[in-house]
Every structure is written in C-alpha cells, then in structure tokens.
Amino acid sequence: MLSAIFALIVLILAIYFVFSSFRRESKQKEIATGDKLTKPSKSSFYSAKHKFTSAEVSFHNHRDDLWLVIDRKVYDFTSFVEDHPGGDAILRYAGGDATVGFKGPQHPARVWDMIPEYFIGELESP
Numbered sequence: 100m101l102s103a104i105f106a107l108i109v110l111i112l113a114i115y116f117v118f119s120s121f122r123r124e125s126k127q128k129e130i131a132t133g134d135k136l137t138k139p140s141k142s143s144f145y146s147a148k149h150k151f152t153s154a155e156v157s158f159h160n161h162r163d164d165l166w167l168v169i170d171r172k173v174y175d176f177t178s179f180v181e182d183h184p185g186g187d188a189i190l191r192y193a194g195g196d197a198t199v200g201f202k203g204p205q206h207p208a209r210v211w212d213m214i215p216e217y218f219i220g221e222l223e224s225p
C-alpha cells in the first residue's frame with residue numbers, strides 16, 4: 100500500500116517536471132526567434148509596432164493580396180475584398196495610400212470601427 104502511494108507521488112512529480120520543462124523550452128524558442136515581437140498580427144490591433152516601407156506595401160496590390168494605407172497605418176484587407184459593399188472600388192488604391200478614398204462621402208462613420216482587425220503595422224517615416 101505504502102509503495103503504491105510512493106509510486107503515485109513519483110509519477111505526479113515526473114509529469115510535473117516533464118510539463119514544466121516543455122513550457123520553459125517553448126518560451127525560450129519564442130524569445131530566440133522573436134516571433135511575438137516581429138510578426139505582424141491581426142489580433143494585436145493598434146499595439147503592433149511593425150514598420151513597412153511604402154515600396155513594401157506597393158507589392159500587395161491586387162484582390163488576392165490587398166494592403167492599403169490609411170492615415171499612415173497599414174492594413175491587410177485581403178480577406179475583406181469580397182465583402183466590400185462598394186465592390187471593386189476598394190481596389191482603386193491597392194498597395195498605396197487610400198486615406199482620401201477611405202474618407203470619402205460614401206463611407207459612414209462606422210467604417211472606422213471595421214478596420215482595426217485588419218491593422219498590421221505602420222508606415223516607416225520618410
């Protein structure tokens with residue numbers, strides 16, 4: 100009976116050590132690759148500090164890969180193109196500065212609430 104309890108304790112301790120070393124390893128990998136720091140992420144909203152040059156943005160200029168700049172912020176609207184109520188008008192500024200187009204009279208104020216989820220970074224200072 101005593102040895103069974105002892106074996107159980109050893110087993111629990113072994114599981115604990117394996118689990119904690121696995122967590123430590125994945126944390127170190129994350130720091131080493133800097134994944135969390137450099138990857139533009141849609142879920143990080145306005146906290147992302149990734150910088151893009153306008154040349155870099157200009158490559159993303161079609162419906163399957165659409166980036167737009169609005170007020171010096173860079174957005175990846177690729178997944179939104181087909182849902183845009185204004186159709187292909189959203190492609191007019193593909194890969195470029197769409198600030199003027201976006202602020203046009205066709206857009207109600209609520210469009211500003213729609214864009215944070217597409218935010219990927221900011222335009223590098225000239």
Ligand code: HEM
Pocket residue numbers: 167176179183184185186188189190191192197198200201205206207210213214
């Ligand atoms: C800068 C590029 C864009 C241009 C040139 C553009 C253009 C247009 C145009 C012409 C319409 C009017 C459609 C009509 O009334 O028949 C429209 C509607 C709309 N756009 Fe855009 N759009 C752009 C980007 C965006 C983005 C990035 C979003 C949001 C993520 C957006 C959201 C909407 C919405 C919600 C409507 C419907 C407005 C309503 O309720 O009347 N657009 N757009």
